[in-house]
Amino acid sequence: MPAYVGIVYFLVVTVALHIMGPAAGSAQLNVATQLGLVANKDIARALSSTATLDEIEQPQVAEDLTVFRSRQTVLGESFVRTYQAIFNLSVPLVLMVIAALTSPLTLLLIPACIPAIWVGVKGEKMREHAENELAPHQVRMNTMAEAVQGKSAATELRIYGATQWYIDKYRHTTQLWAAPTTRANLTITWLTALTTALYFAVGAGLIWSTAHNGNLSATTVTLMTVMQLSGLLSGIRFAYADLSKARRAYKRFTTITQLEDNAEPTSNSPQRQHTSDGIIASLHNVSYRYPAEKSYALEDITVDFPANSLVSIVGSNGSGKSTLAMLLRGVRNPTEGKITRPLRAYSNNHLNLAGIPQQPARWELRAYETATLPQQGSKAPLNNEQQALEASGATEVINSLKDKGQTPLGESWENPTQLSGGQWQRLGNARGLLGTDTAALTVIDEPTSALDALAEEKMVRSCRQIVEDSTNNGSVILITHRLSSALASDYIVMLDKGKIVATGRPRELLTTQNPFSKLADLPGEF
Numbered sequence: 001m002p003a004y005v006g007i008v009y010f011l012v013v014t015v016a017l018h019i020m021g022p023a024a025g026s027a028q029l030n031v032a033t034q035l036g037l038v039a040n041k042d043i044a045r046a047l048s049s050t051a052t053l054d055e056i057e058q059p060q061v062a063e064d065l066t067v068f069r070s071r072q073t074v075l076g077e078s079f080v081r082t083y084q085a086i087f088n089l090s091v092p093l094v095l096m097v098i099a100a101l102t103s104p105l106t107l108l109l110i111p112a113c114i115p116a117i118w119v120g121v122k123g124e125k126m127r128e129h130a131e132n133e134l135a136p137h138q139v140r141m142n143t144m145a146e147a148v149q150g151k152s153a154a155t156e157l158r159i160y161g162a163t164q165w166y167i168d169k170y171r172h173t174t175q176l177w178a179a180p181t182t183r184a185n186l187t188i189t190w191l192t193a194l195t196t197a198l199y200f201a202v203g204a205g206l207i208w209s210t211a212h213n214g215n216l217s218a219t220t221v222t223l224m225t226v227m228q229l230s231g232l233l234s235g236i237r238f239a240y241a242d243l244s245k246a247r248r249a250y251k252r253f254t255t256i257t258q259l260e261d262n263a264e265p266t267s268n269s270p271q272r273q274h275t276s277d278g279i280i281a282s283l284h285n286v287s288y289r290y291p292a293e294k295s296y297a298l299e300d301i302t303v304d305f306p307a308n309s310l311v312s313i314v315g316s317n318g319s320g321k322s323t324l325a326m327l328l329r330g331v332r333n334p335t336e337g338k339i340t341r342p343l344r345a346y347s348n349n350h351l352n353l354a355g356i357p358q359q360p361a362r363w364e365l366r367a368y369e370t371a372t373l374p375q376q377g378s379k380a381p382l383n384n385e386q387q388a389l390e391a392s393g394a395t396e397v398i399n400s401l402k403d404k405g406q407t408p409l410g411e412s413w414e415n416p417t418q419l420s421g422g423q424w425q426r427l428g429n430a431r432g433l434l435g436t437d438t439a440a441l442t443v444i445d446e447p448t449s450a451l452d453a454l455a456e457e458k459m460v461r462s463c464r465q466i467v468e469d470s471t472n473n474g475s476v477i478l479i480t481h482r483l484s485s486a487l488a489s490d491y492i493v494m495l496d497k498g499k500i501v502a503t504g505r506p507r508e509l510l511t512t513q514n515p516f517s518k519l520a521d522l523p524g525e526f
């Protein structure tokens with residue numbers, strides 16, 4: 001072989017890396033961005049499904065959601081890495097061919113790679129197995145770690161003089177629980193070291209044999225190929241590990257989305273259904289405590305919500321209004337007591353439960369998608385899209401944007417369009433108003449800060465319209481801080497410190513002595 005082969009080799013590598021590097025980089029960015037968008041939509045669908053927040057707040061699921069929420073998702077990154085590994089594979093393959101032409105013995109490097117690749121795959125499986133064993137102990141481990149780090153439990157430990165005992169026990173127990181992971185990591189380290197040593201031994205043997213024959217270009221080419229392939233080997237291992245982690249995270253994540261898939265299909269027929277006793281929802285001794293909280297946000301609530309009515313829930317800040325709204329929407333489940341819903345068709349299906357949370361999420365999608373997200377996730381399209389967009393004021397917002405409904409919103413995009421708090425709120429409100437025509441219950445947690453007075457008045461009028469147009473004898477429950485909104489409703493429920501302090505028709509409440517009539521005498525808001 002002529003001596004210039006080594007020079008050609010360097011030139012090929014250098015030119016290939018310089019041309020392919022930037023191309024690979026921009027392709028990776030594209031892949032990551034696309035995957036980020038897909039992930040955003042997946043989360044959106046999952047969250048507009050019937051899953052309760054209590055479920056979503058489970059630590060493991062919350063962690064997965066965080067992963068999926070980030071633009072460069074784990075999935076995206078692993079795709080990028082795999083892509084990069086496959087892309088980069090072409091360079092060493094070309095080199096392998098040149099190297100094989102220079103010195104056929106170089107082909108021995110291929111079988112030498114196989115044990116290293118096998119260890120990469122096997123190691124990942126071992127890690128997954130160990131992780132599965134650890135998972136049931138994860139929550140207890142976190143609790144113990146928190147206690148050691150000094151949350152409220154640590155105070156008790158100090159009072160009992162038991163801190164050292166706890167730390168020893170903690171260390172021992174976590175060592176026991178973490179043993180499979182430690183063992184797996186140790187085995188993987190040894191196996192990786194052994195297979196890498198084997199690979200380099202074969203490589204060194206090849207380099208020695210070409211140098212021994214005095215073939216300078218073959219030595220150079222072999223040396224370069226050994227180094228290139230070793231870099232590629234770790235690339236493949238990392239790519240496989242990432243992909244495997246992403247697959248596990250995705251599996252857990254789909255446990256949320258499956259809830260949506262399992263939801264029973266509903267008929268979208270506008271037939272009018274009737275309640276047996278004029279009640280749309282009854283709460284019986286309902287109490288609610290947020291996960292990880294000690295005190296109750298709602299205590300022993302018993303109340304009937306009338307059908308085909310506009311009901312206002314009033315009360316001071318922190319009295320439990322939003323919590324009650326979430327229970328009524330089936331977003332959270334009561335900790336104690338139960339909620340009964342007399343309508344037969346009125347399950348926890350989003351076609352029968354519509355509503356607007358206090359702070360709708362800011363989905364960074366295209367404007368139309370943001371305003372109509374439940375349509376993207378729902379199997380049966382909702383009929384009242386146009387009315388929902390009009391009543392919420394979303395149409396005005398969309399029409400004011402440069403590319404109308406196609407305008408990309410928020411930070412996730414290259415040339416983002418920023419909206420004001422009120423504009424985001426209107427798009428969110430449109431989502432909540434989808435399906436109100438057939439909903440048995442529409443729960444609107446009125447935003448006090450983001451909407452101006454006119455928009456709020458429009459909202460109250462829309463609420464009345466929803467009750468009148470309902471094909472399902474439906475009621476609207478409006479959480480409000482405004483006296484005028486409460487007085488415009490058919491029924492008022494007043495809360496204070498998580499308990500009901502007054503219920504009744506506005507007229508009745510105003511003409512008797514009760515906490516509501518006392519507040520109504522004061523000017524302004526509650």
Ligand SMILES: Nc1ncnc2c1ncn2[C@@H]1O[C@H](COP(=O)(O)OP(=O)(O)OP(=O)(O)O)[C@@H](O)[C@H]1O
Pocket residue numbers: 290293297315316317318319320321322323324358
């Ligand atoms: N996600 C949460 N985790 C823990 N505690 C919460 C959570 N959300 C609300 N709380 C607590 O529950 C209680 C009731 O809150 P809630 O938001 O229902 O009141 P609210 O009447 O709607 O208040 P506001 O008028 O300010 O919106 C408060 O003490 C609040 O701190």
